[in-house]
Amino acid sequence: MNPEKSQLVSLGETNVSPRKFLFGMGRAELAALMKEMGEPAFRGAQLAEALYRQRVADISDITTLPKSLRERLAAGNWTVGRPRIAQVFRSVDGTERYLVEGQSGTDTVETVWMPEGDEGESGDGSDAGDEELSPAGRTSHRTRATICISSQVGCAVNCQFCLTARLGLQRNLSAAEIAGQVIAVLDRHAVEIGRDRLNLVFMGMGEPFLNYESFMAAVRMLVEEADLSPQRMTVSTSGIVPGIQKFALEPPELRPKLAISLNAPNDDVRSQIMPINRKWPIETVVDAVRGIRLRPRERVTFEYVLLGGVTDRPEHAREVARLVRRTGLPAKVNLIAWNPGPGVPYSTPDPNAADNFKRSLAGEGIAAYLRRPRGRDIYAACGQLKRTVEQ
Structure with a gap:
């Protein structure tokens, strides 16, 4: 034969x-x-x-x-089929970036562990935000950290300053693949829920509100099955209005806090760096956010990436202050100095420009915080996630 x-x-x-x-x-x-x-x-x-x-x-x-x-x-x-950490990259600052293998085993997505966080929760009106502001909060527990979670492989939003945009959208993650990133990282670091202070930010690869049902199913899984608090979770959106409207209907006991990725002082600039603004401009996004019934003391966060010479000038700070006041929302602004990525044609702002921007906002009565960059040397910082396999 x-x-x-x-x-x-x-x-x-x-x-x-x-x-x-x-x-x-x-x-x-x-x-x-x-x-x-x-x-x-x-x-x-x-x-x-x-x-x-x-x-x-x-x-x-x-x-x-x-x-x-x-x-x-x-x-x-x-x-069991829990997503598996396939590769680990460790920064000089202790941040870890993971390539996490999904349930299909055919591709990976990125997740980041930030010991001590990046101060992104500061002043948001939650227990986590109070801990960020309180020196005592830094020593009253065994571990304090933030996990940054992805909701899609790649991203379709195409923000011009973001390395993830170079991938395009490859696929949505399932609820198990989203929640599994968290459980895998908790397991790796032997986190004790209730004793350790853990914050979750859905700010990794992808736009959560373009994978809404899976994102919220993952949140429910983490709250109901893993006993994590939704008030220690924050979801960031580029401004997907139908998603924000759905989010407004979620019960407070299951709803994370909301961050809007603003990144520009007006529609003209925002449309250039975030094409999604042409579909849902700033005022339309803000109108949708006004429909959310905030918890007592809760603030909406406006995330603002400072691009050197593009969005970091003093007049931009004044415009942002006017914009935030005009929303009528209890709000704060998180400033993020742009994190460099290969082939992305922007520059990190001068440190003085970032500090001056923050002071200008404060002078206009706007609560503003400058997020610490974490893991830049391993492509783990905000806007750098692209399944990079080099250190």
């Missing part, structure tokens, strides 16, 4: 069932699965506890389940 022909026949006859993932299912779905398998429903709660709070990554290690049930799950091609 021809050996090549024999090999082709055997491949054609192989019928391997696809793997089925437990990670991404809530306790109600897990309870239903257990009942289908003839097990009591409480096994679903045990599974949820193992997946999201104990952060078990292999079925064989879920010791709260009987060994026979673990074997039946494995025999049925069930696997």
Whole structure:
């Protein structure tokens, strides 16, 4: 018999069932699965506890389940299926950037761990923001950190100053792939929820409000199953008005805080550096934000990237102050000195320009904070995420 022909026949006859993932299912779905398998429903709660709070990554290690049930799950091609950290890059400042492999195992997305955060929460009216401002808050717990999470592989918004835009949009992440980034990083750093102070920012690769259902499903998973507080979460949008309108309808007990990626003092400049502004200009975005029922003391954050010579001049600061006052919203401005990326034709502003911009806003009565750049040397800073594999 021809050996090549024999090999082709055997491949054609192989019928391997696809793997089925437990990670991404809530306790109600897990309870239903257990009942289908003839097990009591409480096994679903045990599974949820193992997946999201104990952060078990292999079925064989879920010791709260009987060994026979673990074997039946494995025999049925069930696997935990939590996204996996495939590669780690570490900055001189302690920041870590991860390439995280999705459930398909065919591509990666970027996630960032920032020990001590970047002061992005300062003054936002939340407990996390108060800790940023309080020196005592920096020593009252074991660990304090921020995780920056991606919602898409690449991005379709095409902000001209952002390295991620060079990828274009490759695909949306599932809720499990979004939440899985968080659980994988929590596991890596042995974070203790309730004892450690952890903030989550949905500001990585992608526009969360263009993957709205998966983004919010991930938030619910992290709140309900992993016991994380939505008031320690912030989502940033470039100004996707339908997404903001949906967000306004979310119950406060599940809604993260909101940051608007403003980045320019007026529509003319913003349309040049953020083409999305041509569809939803600043006033349209602000009108949508006004529909959100803010929690007591909560502030909307306006993120503003300072591009050297483009958006960092004194007159720009005065325009931004007028714009923020005109919104009528309890708000603050986060200033971000542009982080360089290869092939992106902008420059980092002079440090004096950034400080002067902040002082100008403060002089106009606007709460303003300058975010610390973290992980620039490993392409982990804001606007630098592009699945770069070099240090």
